[in-house]
Amino acid sequence: MTILVTGARGHVARSLVQQLLAAGQPTRAAGRNPGAVRLPAGVETVLCDLADPDTFDAALAGVTRVFLYAEPRGLDDFLTRAATAGVEHIVLLSAMLADPAATDAISRLHGDAEQAVARSGIAWTFLRPGAFATNTLQWAPSVRAEGVVRDPFPDSRSAPVHEADIAAVAARALTEPGHEGAAYPLTGPELVTRRRQAELIGEAIGRPIRFAVQDLDEYRAELCGWTTPQVADVVIRESAAAVDRPAPATDTVEKVIGRPARTYGEWARDHAGDFRDEPS
Ligand SMILES: NC(=O)c1ccc[n+]([C@@H]2O[C@H](COP(=O)([O-])OP(=O)(O)OC[C@H]3O[C@@H](n4cnc5c(N)ncnc54)[C@H](OP(=O)(O)O)[C@@H]3O)[C@@H](O)[C@H]2O)c1
Structure with missing residues (x-):
């Protein structure tokens, strides 16, 4: 069992x-x-x-x-x-x-x-x-060191999903009947721009965060530090497209677990320590 x-x-x-x-x-x-x-x-x-x-x-x-x-x-x-x-x-x-x-x-x-x-x-x-809220942990070093988020797409919109909500849906699927053969599109409850995400991190840690629009080549080089150039190009293409055509938020988390998905602001509060302190 x-x-x-x-x-x-x-x-x-x-x-x-x-x-x-x-x-x-x-x-x-x-x-x-x-x-x-x-x-x-x-x-x-x-x-x-x-x-x-x-x-x-x-x-x-x-x-x-x-x-x-x-x-x-x-x-x-x-x-x-x-x-x-x-x-x-x-x-x-x-x-x-x-x-x-x-x-x-x-x-x-x-x-x-x-x-x-x-x-x-x-x-x-x-x-x-869709996009994980944890993707924005990549901003943590510059937030901790300089109070800055660097990203080329301030107006790119997404509905980032909290890892605990993905896990909560997984827990239901693993422990109750009725989820066999289902494919669940999972997002957070609302669209937010990256600029707003930076503000919400600032609110969570109690100090304002500056959003600096990053040079695209510098961003691509950073992405290539942890993934392939092909995947980096996909990330850039999707980020740019999500300024005008963001993927909509879904209500699947709420339908499966019976309460709304956590917002990005809640995620930022849950992870305030990551943006405030050096990782242990
Ligand atoms: N980031 C996004 O926006 C996004 C969106 C949609 C889907 N996803 C999916 O979500 C995954 C990342 O989830 P996450 O944030 O929980 O991961 P994470 O915190 O980045 O950790 C990566 C996990 O992948 C495991 N892993 C990688 N290679 C493995 C291997 N050979 N054997 C066993 N485990 C292996 C690692 O296991 P160990 O404990 O063994 O190191 C680790 O637990 C991606 O792989 C992708 O498929 C991500």
């Missing part, structure tokens, strides 16, 4: 583990370096590298439900072994624009992962979040 939560160091998975434990669900937190995962004492942890099939069988022993990150490298192997181990339901962390025929790499990766899970014969639920 155990629920396996992969990628337990991640923001969504960490929140999910806490919510499942609070609900009294038998939970196993899995990651590539389980010793480094900051979780409540006593949580069962296990090594599971989604790119390394040798780690799958021990992680899946006795598991009936899985929260899965979309890591393509070992996915088919993972699904075969999950079916053999008796897994009955997989909740996949996918993405809003998941599409195996998409021209951009992020949407295609998530679309391929969805197709693989659907082919596995195991019941599934797809979580399709």
